[in-house]
Amino acid sequence: MELWISIWECPVAVKINFCCVKCMMKCVNNSQLLVDLTLSVCVCLFVCFASWEVLRFLLSNLRWWMDEYGFDGFRFDGVTSMLYHHHGMGAGFSGDYSEYFGLQVDEDALVYLMLANHILHTLYPDCITVAEDVSGMPALCRGVEEGGLGFDYRLAMAIPDKWIQILKECKDEDWDIGNIVHTLTNRRYGEKCIAYAESHDQALVGDKTLAFWLMDKEMYTNMSSLTPMTPVIDRGIQLHKMIRLLTHGLGGEGYLNFIGKEVLRDISVILSGLNSSYVQETGNEFGHPEWLDFPREGNDQSYHYARRQFNLLDMGNLRYHQLFVFDRDMNLTEDKYGWLAAPPAFVSAKHEEDKVIVFERGRVLFIFNFNPSQSFQDYRVAVETPGTYPLAFVCHGKACFPLNIQELAFFCHSFKAS
Numbered sequence: 001m002e003l004w005i006s007i008w009e010c011p012v013a014v015k016i017n018f019c020c021v022k023c024m025m026k027c028v029n030n031s032q033l034l035v036d037l038t039l040s041v042c043v044c045l046f047v048c049f050a051s052w053e054v055l056r057f058l059l060s061n062l063r064w065w066m067d068e069y070g071f072d073g074f075r076f077d078g079v080t081s082m083l084y085h086h087h088g089m090g091a092g093f094s095g096d097y098s099e100y101f102g103l104q105v106d107e108d109a110l111v112y113l114m115l116a117n118h119i120l121h122t123l124y125p126d127c128i129t130v131a132e133d134v135s136g137m138p139a140l141c142r143g144v145e146e147g148g149l150g151f152d153y154r155l156a157m158a159i160p161d162k163w164i165q166i167l168k169e170c171k172d173e174d175w176d177i178g179n180i181v182h183t184l185t186n187r188r189y190g191e192k193c194i195a196y197a198e199s200h201d202q203a204l205v206g207d208k209t210l211a212f213w214l215m216d217k218e219m220y221t222n223m224s225s226l227t228p229m230t231p232v233i234d235r236g237i238q239l240h241k242m243i244r245l246l247t248h249g250l251g252g253e254g255y256l257n258f259i260g261k262e263v264l265r266d267i268s269v270i271l272s273g274l275n276s277s278y279v280q281e282t283g284n285e286f287g288h289p290e291w292l293d294f295p296r297e298g299n300d301q302s303y304h305y306a307r308r309q310f311n312l313l314d315m316g317n318l319r320y321h322q323l324f325v326f327d328r329d330m331n332l333t334e335d336k337y338g339w340l341a342a343p344p345a346f347v348s349a350k351h352e353e354d355k356v357i358v359f360e361r362g363r364v365l366f367i368f369n370f371n372p373s374q375s376f377q378d379y380r381v382a383v384e385t386p387g388t389y390p391l392a393f394v395c396h397g398k399a400c401f402p403l404n405i406q407e408l409a410f411f412c413h414s415f416k417a418s
């Protein structure tokens, strides 16, 4: 099933004091109405949620998109900047409750978000709302009737930042396994998150996607499977897959993907599994080379980079195609086992020296070896229930591929700890 949701981004070239209806709509979800081009930050000069007319306008606007366009939900952009008078700027969030409850909270904005979620979920029971909130406001994703803000999901924004930071700053042998696991599991119990390894934020000009950090210029010349594998491409492809699978398994209750049959960046697609969500946006799932850049003064209004090169997927002898196949199979495997809908994972091992992560979720056992130089044999891992486990994915040395489920089994015995 394909679901359409809208994404409103902070416009990059809006003139100061330019205020049309469209901008007010953006303000809604954004409180980043106007862009201060001199500071190149988005500042909202239009915080007006207390006004009756504004509220009415904003709420009926949501309804209009639902009724007229049959949207399946909304992703509210920049929720952190709405929630606090300090707009999240210069504020740290360590998890202490005093950071979330106090006079710094913009109650009018908070009430608007509760109202928005209330009307959306009441009028359209299937509607999905997603909050882009980096602060981790408690009860953001609990029902309004419980005193929550009523969102279905929060975007786990710390995860992509963590991956980029690791690829930028760490050598392979220095990866901090405990810290990776912490970032992937650091969410409020009972509030659902959408995990993702990267988003359009990384694909836009000025930043680099995971694939670019991993493989850089070799993506232009060495991606044909007809030429020998180079060490850079080999490492890049394996890590690209492992990072995705780990994020998918451990990071949330939904997964955001970026292959996108997207109309620029204003619309994204949610593909919903049984109880889990799969969001699709623009981007880099298949290691798309290059970046996104929209026509603007700085690039002579060029459309050259305002494109996705889906043609790369049609050439079976390009390794982009293999990355895509992995991604598809990962998605289908989840569909079969439903780990996204299962309770949070039980992490039984995060071994700093071996660089091994083991966890169990939804009756699926995940074992990752991030060790750049060592493989292990007879590695002992813990499982909750002894028995036979079918192998769904094997990533080993040069290849990372899904198996025919019947093909191989992985046995475990119960044993007594002495």
Ligand SMILES: *[C@@H]1O[C@H](CO)[C@@H](O)[C@H](O)[C@H]1NC(C)=O
Pocket (backbone or CB within 6 Å): 221, 222, 227, 228, 229, 230
């Ligand atoms: C990778 O690309 C470079 C640049 O074109 C080329 O010189 C090199 O031979 C390629 N390596 C392989 C293994 O094809």
Ligand SMILES: *[C@@H]1O[C@H](CO)[C@@H](O)[C@H](O)[C@H]1NC(C)=O
Pocket (backbone or CB within 6 Å): 001, 271, 272, 273, 274, 278, 327, 328, 329, 331, 332, 335
């Ligand atoms: C991903 O899985 C969903 C079901 O959970 C399915 O509807 C969708 O087509 C799949 N997408 C891809 C790219 O395989």
Ligand SMILES: *[C@@H]1O[C@H](CO)[C@@H](O)[C@H](O)[C@H]1NC(C)=O
Pocket (backbone or CB within 6 Å): 274, 275, 337, 338, 341, 342
């Ligand atoms: C989906 O949710 C329903 C009710 O919440 C539950 O009965 C069902 O087992 C779930 N399905 C999966 C695959 O987790």
